[in-house]
C-alpha cells in the first residue's frame with residue numbers, strides 16, 4: 001500500500017493525548033489519525049506474530065542528524081502485538097488541525113500515549129509483524145536506561161533522574177506523573193502479572 005492509500009482508507013479520529021517524555025517534561029497534543037489496529041487487521045496477522053517492528057525513513061540529505069553516534073539509524077521501535085492493537089494506539093497523520101509538520105514525523109507517525117515519547121516513532125516507512133521482540137533504537141543505545149516497554153511509571157525512576165514528577169511545557173510547577181500516563185484504566189490489564197521494575 002502506498003502512503004496515500006494508507007492515509008485515506010482508515011477512519012480518521014481526533015485524539016487529544018497527554019505526551020510524557022522520558023526526560024520528565026510533558027505536553028498535551030491534539031492528534032488526528034487512525035487506529036493502528038485497523039491497518040494491522042488488513043495484514044491479517046498469523047498466530048506466530050507476537051510483536052510489531054517499526055522503522056523510520058533513512059534520509060541523510062533531508063535529516064542530516066542521521067549520522068552514526070548515540071543512536072543507530074534508521075530509528076527503530078517496536079510494540080507487543082496486543083499493545084499495537086490497543087484502541088488508544090494510533091498512527092497520526094496530523095496535529096493542530098493540519099498535516100504533520102516535518103519535525104513531527106510525516107507522513108505516518110506512531111502515537112502510544114501511555115509510553116514515554118521515544119516509543120512514538122516518527123516518519124514510519126516500514127511496519128512488520130514479527131515473532132520475536134524487535135531491536136529498538138534507544139534500547140540498543142542504552143538498555144539499562146531505556147526499556148523495551150517504556151511505560152510511563154512514577155514508581156520506576158530513570159537511572160539518572162526521578163520519574164515521580166514532570167514539568168508540563170509552559171507551566172512553572174511540577175505535576176505528579178501518573179501511572180501509564182493517566183491511561184491506567186485502559187491499559188493496566190496488558191501488564192497484569194508482570195513486574196514493571198524488570199520490564200521497564
Ligand SMILES: Nc1nc2c(c(=O)[nH]1)N[C@H]1C(S)=C(S)[C@@H](COP(=O)(O)O)O[C@H]1N2
Nearest residue numbers: 021056075103104117118119120121122123
Ligand atoms: N523517527 C524518529 N522518531 C522519533 C525520534 C527520532 O529521533 N526519530 N525521537 C523520539 C523521541 S526521543 C521523542 S521525545 C519524540 C518527539 O516527538 P516530537 O518531535 O513530535 O515532539 O519522537 C520520538 N520519535
Ligand SMILES: [Mo]
Nearest residue numbers: 021022117118
Ligand atoms: Mo525523547
